[in-house]
Amino acid sequence: MRATILGTSSAVPTFRRGLSGTLLERETEVFLFDCGEGTQFRLMRANARRGRLSTIFITHLHGDHIFGLPGLLSSLNLNQREDSVFVYGPQGIARFVDFVTNFPRRMTWNFDIQVQELPPAFTGVVVDHPEYRVMTRPLDHRLPTQGYRVEEKDLLGRFDGERADELGVPFGPERGQLIRGESVTLADGRTIHPRDLVGPPRAGKSFAYCTDTAFCVNAKRLAQDVDLLVHESTYGDDGHAMAFDRKHATIRQAATIARASQAKKFVATHFSTRYDKVRIRELEAQGREVYPDLIMAHDLIEIEV
Incomplete structure (x- = not known):
């Protein structure tokens, strides 16, 4: 699996950072986690295989995580897509997708958009595929928010x-x-x-996506022993009070989750616009005090899981 962080800014975009969206590519299909405004442009810049996009997982209904859906879905339709797209998210996502698909008049949709709303504070498996499973847990934010974990099932041994x-x-x-x-x-x-x-079975890879959230135990549970953790890191130490009030995480808190869960790789993202390219180094230094090998995301960074 390979992850591409499409946008790394919190709340509003900057000249250098777009809004939330993370691509997870498997050999045969592509997942998208969140879809902030401008996501389809960054998908093109990432040279993503949009035709293999099968599922979109939405964490919560703040605009910087969903306002890219209208453009992306419309473009898929104009490109004559026929395969269904599955959308998972908290309650309210079905109403939003219904608005997207029905507001434009005289538009005929070539493919089905199958929406699955998750019950409030849902913990469990949302997708159980022969090759992988996707699990979710509620996070701690101002709106109902779900974090996700993708686990590949054990792979067949290599054939000689x-x-x-x-x-x-x-x-x-x-x-x-x-x-x-x-x-x-x-x-x-x-x-x-x-x-x-045939060699022995090979362990599948795992990926966890936790945003937006304050420091919480469910983020640690989603990240436990994961191969790659993507966790919001909105503020530095100077924004600790704001993080508490707005239910976000500091980079030090995110790094603590990564270390406590023994995540093999940790990617920090979702940075407040107060941190320019100079001050972002302060965040990086704070995170490395806790998790020395952290990866500071920038738009379109690719990470092998």
Whole structure:
């Protein structure tokens, strides 16, 4: 999996930073977490495979996290998309999407937009796919807000194609059977077992997305042992009181979550506009005191999970 942070600004954009949106790309499909204004432009700049966008996960209904949906969905429609798009989010997201799709007159939609509203303060699995699952927990913000975690299920072991050639395993269904864990009998009567050609199962990767939120235990739970944590880091130490009042996190608090949860990688994002390119270094220094290897996001940064 690979994550691209599309926008890193909090509340309003700046000349250098756009609004919230994070892309998570798997081999066969693409997820989008939040869709702030201008997201579709940054998707183009990121050279994202928009045709493979399958699901949009919305954390909450503040404008800087949803006002990009009208433009993105309309562009997908104008590009003759036919595959459904799934949208998950807190209560109210269905009404917003309904407005987006019905307000423009004489617009015919070529694809279905299937919206799933999450119950208030919902904890549980929202998507259970054969290859992965997506879980959610409520976060601590001024509006109902959900954080998300994507976990790939264990991957099949690597198939040794060279060894298969040596053993005379033909190209075709026999190799697929071995990869699936089934023994096969060749034309000459020899039986080939999966252990002869397939390595041990590989652990899948995991990704957690926590924004907007104050310092809270559910963020830690979502981030526990995760491969990549993206966590809002709106303020520095100087904004601690504001973070408390507005239910945001300081970068030190976000780094504390990352360290306590033993996240393997931590990306700080969602910075207040008060921090210009000089003062942002102060935030970075504060975060590194807690989590030395933190990654300071900038728009369009790509991180391998």
